[in-house]
Amino acid sequence: MSTSTATALPVAPGPAASEVIPGHVVAVRDGLPGFEHCRRFVIIASSDLEPLVQLQGLDGSRPSFLALDPRQVRPDYDTRLTLADRMRLEAGDTDVLLWLALVRLEGGRLLVNLRAPVVINPRRMLGLQVVAADSPYDTAYALPVD
């Protein structure tokens, strides 16, 4: 369909997947802001969810997020990372990374957090929510849905 991002990573077979395959678990060392105790996630992809995927936490309150590649929203989205973030992801120059902007519904509006994307290095199965010191993007970019 419109994106190949979900296939860049081994994903759980469907929304009902309850069994966690160890190689499919993404380790997020510091968790996500607000969910610091959740350090492990799986990505659930299915054709009826496209262009969204589900980022399912496995620890604590097991938070679940809907997300999409920010370049689906902004084709010119800047995917450069700082050296420190690349080190956290153990990413080399040639690693192809998975970028996921978290999506939310607020007051009937569909908002995307372009400011702080979750970036995953599939080769190392490491993830990180990137909060850059300076960014031109908004935490509440409104998507057209109607």
Next chain:
Amino acid sequence: MLVFTRKRNEAIVIGNGIEVRVLRVGKDGVRLGIVAPPDIAVHRREIYDAVCAANQSAAATDAAGASELAARLRLRLPDTPVAPATTGA
């Protein structure tokens, strides 16, 4: 809360290897320089709080209606293939 008085170019050290130095004191603010190991993330409080709030709201967004939402999105988003992203330089 620990409170220190620091002048320009003076610093404090937190734990092993985190240094916060006062670079400039101005009328509207204080410019700080922070040296920290690469595995320590440093954020402006208000940005971190905004990301926290967005994450909380995202986790509260019901995934049950996600298929319908996705269908609406497919109609609206440009169907352009996304090129793989390397880490960039």
